[in-house]
Amino acid sequence: MTLQMDKKALQVFLTEHFPQVADDYVVDEVNEDRLVLRLAVDHRHLRPGNTVSRPTLFALADVAVYLAILSRIGPEALAVTTNCAIDFMRKPAAEADLVCDVRLLKLGRSLAVGEAYIRSAGQADLVARAGLTYSIPPKGSKKRG
Secondary structure, three states, rough: OOOOHHHHHHHHHHHHHHHHHHHHEEEEEEEOOOEEEEOOHHHHHHOOOOOOOOHHHHHHHHHHHHHHHHHHHHOOOEEEEEEEEEEEEOOOOOOOOEEEEEEEEEOOOOEEEEEEEEEOOOOEEEEEEEEEEEOOOOOOOOOOO
């Protein structure tokens, strides 16, 4: 399946539909095989102990898989997460961006499954790994992007 949305279109979609978080995320790369999303870690993402909060890591994985799906199906604001399993493996660097690399494992008409691998920028070791499933509304649904 070819790309329906490129980096610029995905950023515009985030700004239009999720302005409350759009400035947090930058699409570094998108192609038919993967999407890479970056989060510039800020003080508001940190918890005591100077580490990135687990909800921040979850949000990064969730948004990254969502955008990977949209890159393939086009703007669909009503696609929703139906399942997530996340493994937190090590403490992310508080002074480095987080980079999330996504691969879609299945992209069907009604369900999509993806895996997200999160690292601190410049580090090889995984900070977290997540598997997410999304429900995709039927074509012709109201409120398509």
